[in-house]
Amino acid sequence: MKIVVLKFGGTSVGSIKKILKVTKIISGYIKKRYKVIVVSSAMSGETNKLAKLTKKISSNFISSEYDAIVATGEQIACSLIAGGLSDKGYLSRSWQAWQIPIITRGDHSHSRIININKKNILRFLKKGGIPVIAGFQGINSENRITTIGRGGSDASAIMLAKFFKAKKCIIYTDVDGVYTTDPNVSKKAKKIKQISYEEMLEMSSLGAKVMQPHSIQDARLNRIDIEVRSSFSNNNGSLITKRKNISNRNIIRGVSFTKYDSKITLIGVKDRPGVAAAIFAPLYKNSINVDMVVQNISSNKRETDLTFTVKNEDLLKTEKIIKKNKNIIFKKIIVDEKVSKVSIVGVGMITTPGVTFRMFNALAKKNINIIVISTSEIKISVLIDRKNLNKAVDVLHKEFKLDN
Amino acid sequence: MKIVVLKFGGTSVGSIKKILKVTKIISGYIKKRYKVIVVSSAMSGETNKLAKLTKKISSNFISSEYDAIVATGEQIACSLIAGGLSDKGYLSRSWQAWQIPIITRGDHSHSRIININKKNILRFLKKGGIPVIAGFQGINSENRITTIGRGGSDASAIMLAKFFKAKKCIIYTDVDGVYTTDPNVSKKAKKIKQISYEEMLEMSSLGAKVMQPHSIQDARLNRIDIEVRSSFSNNNGSLITKRKNISNRNIIRGVSFTKYDSKITLIGVKDRPGVAAAIFAPLYKNSINVDMVVQNISSNKRETDLTFTVKNEDLLKTEKIIKKNKNIIFKKIIVDEKVSKVSIVGVGMITTPGVTFRMFNALAKKNINIIVISTSEIKISVLIDRKNLNKAVDVLHKEFKLDN
Numbered sequence: 001m002k003i004v005v006l007k008f009g010g011t012s013v014g015s016i017k018k019i020l021k022v023t024k025i026i027s028g029y030i031k032k033r034y035k036v037i038v039v040s041s042a043m044s045g046e047t048n049k050l051a052k053l054t055k056k057i058s059s060n061f062i063s064s065e066y067d068a069i070v071a072t073g074e075q076i077a078c079s080l081i082a083g084g085l086s087d088k089g090y091l092s093r094s095w096q097a098w099q100i101p102i103i104t105r106g107d108h109s110h111s112r113i114i115n116i117n118k119k120n121i122l123r124f125l126k127k128g129g130i131p132v133i134a135g136f137q138g139i140n141s142e143n144r145i146t147t148i149g150r151g152g153s154d155a156s157a158i159m160l161a162k163f164f165k166a167k168k169c170i171i172y173t174d175v176d177g178v179y180t181t182d183p184n185v186s187k188k189a190k191k192i193k194q195i196s197y198e199e200m201l202e203m204s205s206l207g208a209k210v211m212q213p214h215s216i217q218d219a220r221l222n223r224i225d226i227e228v229r230s231s232f233s234n235n236n237g238s239l240i241t242k243r244k245n246i247s248n249r250n251i252i253r254g255v256s257f258t259k260y261d262s263k264i265t266l267i268g269v270k271d272r273p274g275v276a277a278a279i280f281a282p283l284y285k286n287s288i289n290v291d292m293v294v295q296n297i298s299s300n301k302r303e304t305d306l307t308f309t310v311k312n313e314d315l316l317k318t319e320k321i322i323k324k325n326k327n328i329i330f331k332k333i334i335v336d337e338k339v340s341k342v343s344i345v346g347v348g349m350i351t352t353p354g355v356t357f358r359m360f361n362a363l364a365k366k367n368i369n370i371i372v373i374s375t376s377e378i379k380i381s382v383l384i385d386r387k388n389l390n391k392a393v394d395v396l397h398k399e400f401k402l403d404n
Numbered sequence: 405m406k407i408v409v410l411k412f413g414g415t416s417v418g419s420i421k422k423i424l425k426v427t428k429i430i431s432g433y434i435k436k437r438y439k440v441i442v443v444s445s446a447m448s449g450e451t452n453k454l455a456k457l458t459k460k461i462s463s464n465f466i467s468s469e470y471d472a473i474v475a476t477g478e479q480i481a482c483s484l485i486a487g488g489l490s491d492k493g494y495l496s497r498s499w500q501a502w503q504i505p506i507i508t509r510g511d512h513s514h515s516r517i518i519n520i521n522k523k524n525i526l527r528f529l530k531k532g533g534i535p536v537i538a539g540f541q542g543i544n545s546e547n548r549i550t551t552i553g554r555g556g557s558d559a560s561a562i563m564l565a566k567f568f569k570a571k572k573c574i575i576y577t578d579v580d581g582v583y584t585t586d587p588n589v590s591k592k593a594k595k596i597k598q599i600s601y602e603e604m605l606e607m608s609s610l611g612a613k614v615m616q617p618h619s620i621q622d623a624r625l626n627r628i629d630i631e632v633r634s635s636f637s638n639n640n641g642s643l644i645t646k647r648k649n650i651s652n653r654n655i656i657r658g659v660s661f662t663k664y665d666s667k668i669t670l671i672g673v674k675d676r677p678g679v680a681a682a683i684f685a686p687l688y689k690n691s692i693n694v695d696m697v698v699q700n701i702s703s704n705k706r707e708t709d710l711t712f713t714v715k716n717e718d719l720l721k722t723e724k725i726i727k728k729n730k731n732i733i734f735k736k737i738i739v740d741e742k743v744s745k746v747s748i749v750g751v752g753m754i755t756t757p758g759v760t761f762r763m764f765n766a767l768a769k770k771n772i773n774i775i776v777i778s779t780s781e782i783k784i785s786v787l788i789d790r791k792n793l794n795k796a797v798d799v800l801h802k803e804f805k806l807d808n
Binding site for chain 1: 420423424454457458460461462464465466468469470472473476479480483484486487488490491497498500502503547548
């Protein structure tokens with residue numbers, strides 16, 4: 001069977017008109033003789049609306065009931081799609097996680113899919129049916145509804161593609177692919193035809209709008225090709241696939257950035273073994289994501305200066321936690337909430353020397369000061385003043401031949 | 405176990421504030437050492453909102469998906485209640501029909517409950533838990549979500565009371581009981597402390613606002629006492645019970661009415677065997693409820709005059725069907741859309757002669773003309789001009805000592 005998984009995000013099913021458009025997209029694949037498994041998110045806004053209801057009951061609403069409530073969003077969207085397809089004369093029905101079942105493990109609201117019973121869906125596909133499956137949800141061993149923490153409905157789609165050995169998983173969303181940089185920032189941004197899982201993961205600050213990193217990782221591990229495309233246009237999307245499948249040999253695939261970062265520097269931290277853990281453990285516990293970290297060796301051997309970045313929205317909380325922390329001693333805290341991080345991403349840089357130099361040189365020529373640097377195998381990130389962000393994106397986009 | 409079933413209607417859970425009130429009501433029964441089974445409807449307005457979505461997809465939306473969609477309303481309300489109770493420190497959880505399961509038979513959207521698996525709920529009750537069960541829904545033999553056509557969540561509550569041998573089923577709604585007549589029409593309306601199932605069934609034109617006739621019938625068959633009361637006040641409600649439990653010996657229990665009726669008279673209908681069926685069958689097929697029917701023997705033996713009533717909202721459709729009907733021949737159709745039906749209801753009339761006379765006499769004294777009469781064992785109904793409705797209700801309410 002030539003199976004394809006089509007996943008529709010919240011904006012793709014955000015209104016009845018859009019849902020009817022979705023049924024047209026699905027019927028297009030049926031006409032091409034694909035066996036189609038549909039996965040849908042809730043209509044855009046619904047999940048937030050439901051979550052708000054629970055918060056009004058209690059700021060500490062029990063997660064098992066929270067999951068049962070938010071899972072209704074996907075249930076409704078799937079039944080509307082299946083109803084729309086039935087109305088057009090197709091054999092179609094909705095499947096909720098408990099009806100398949102999709103088995104998850106882990107805490108409520110943070111579960112992971114560990115098994116999918118294929119029997120009934122396969123039988124339905126063989127009869128020519130179009131199953132429309134609720135994303136984001138599962139059931140646990142106690143027969144209670146769970147939701148998938150990271151990746152949501154994308155993760156459901158990837159796992160369905162894995163279990164049903166689908167040719168491809170197509171993610172329909174409100175953007176028509178992955179771009180070399182944010183089109184809202186640079187007019188030179190180009191759609192990327194093909195990108196490797198690894199590059200896509202590193203582009204996640206851009207790609208987050210497209211797909212959750214966790215789902216890309218799942219796809220990578222299971223070697224599932226993902227196409228990201230828009231349900232609002234017929235434009236070709238972007239293919240996320242294995243490195244070796246990629247024909248485009250650009251060294252750098254894209255320029256990504258996070259705009260609203262804050263830099264925190266602790267001056268004169270009393271240095272002793274475990275001091276980094278003492279600083280970061282309470283931040284981690286409070287779900288604060290620490291990004292770049294630099295430790296400067298101070299002239300005084302018993303002291304060190306430590307710089308790290310967090311998202312702007314976490315700054316106040318971070319300062320509070322640092323100041324309350326009795327396990328660390330430091331002289332001064334300096335905060336800069338007007339910094340941004342710019343990154344160049346590309347598997348090509350592994351085999352191409354001089355990429356770092358070209359990046360720094362290009363920025364220097366434009367008088368852009370680099371505050372912090374961090375690198376991975378296929379990514380170089382620099383922290384800069386936010387006022388230089390657009391200029392930096394433009395110059396790097398040009399330097400690495402992404403303008404063409 | 406002293407089990408009580410508490411059912412909350414849509415208005416009782418119509419907002420977060422009201423849901424928090426509901427958790428207080430529930431905790432009151434727990435403090436009185438009851439084992440409580442909670443059944444909830446969807447938050448008011450939700451079911452209609454969901455139904456509208458399906459109509460936008462198709463005027464003929466497939467009923468299996470319709471059921472899956474509207475069932476989410478109860479799912480959300482139950483989880484909010486269970487979450488609220490958990491937040492107060494009670495052991496509580498929501499149960500959807502598939503988790504119990506509640507097994508139904510019959511077509512989608514018109515299913516009936518045929519079995520309830522008691523095992524898990526009983527175990528939970530014994531642990532001191534408060535199960536909050538989604539009303540209105542079940543699953544069929546194919547593991548698909550169904551909804552209960554007639555009676556909705558009330559029917560779920562009655563069936564739960566039956567299967568769990570509950571002491572009582574308490575229906576919390578937005579009115580605080582059953583009245584001798586509509587309080588909006590007559591200031592003399594009094595709350596009825598006790599009413600028999602049979603009387604309540606006949607009062608259904610009033611009682612429809614309180615409970616669906618189908619659920620009252622279920623309660624009657626299973627001898628389950630129902631208390632109807634308001635979730636917004638602490639007033640005592642009305643008890644619907646067996647005849648012999650009732651102490652109040654008033655001949656007449658109440659005066660009910662339907663305000664917006666239409667009378668249709670077919671003059672000179674060619675009379676032959678089966679002519680009534682020929683007239684009414686197509687109306688029945690179009691879900692038009694024909695109420696009072698009178699056939700006058702005409703002087704011409706081959707012809708007859710036929711009068712019947714329908715609800716005003718069905719009048720145009722009825723006329724259309726009658727005029728298109730090729731299986732009947734008649735001379736003329738006369739329509740009066742300004743009539744109302746007034747009824748007196750009471751088991752006492754079986755053993756009390758002269759009730760009919762007293763009714764007609766009381767109306768005659770007020771110059772109220774009776775157009776059509778129909779009677780049952782415990783009810784007498786008369787059709788009158790709508791302009792006389794309030795006057796008729798008042799005079800009958802007084803005549804049968806309901807004013808006191």
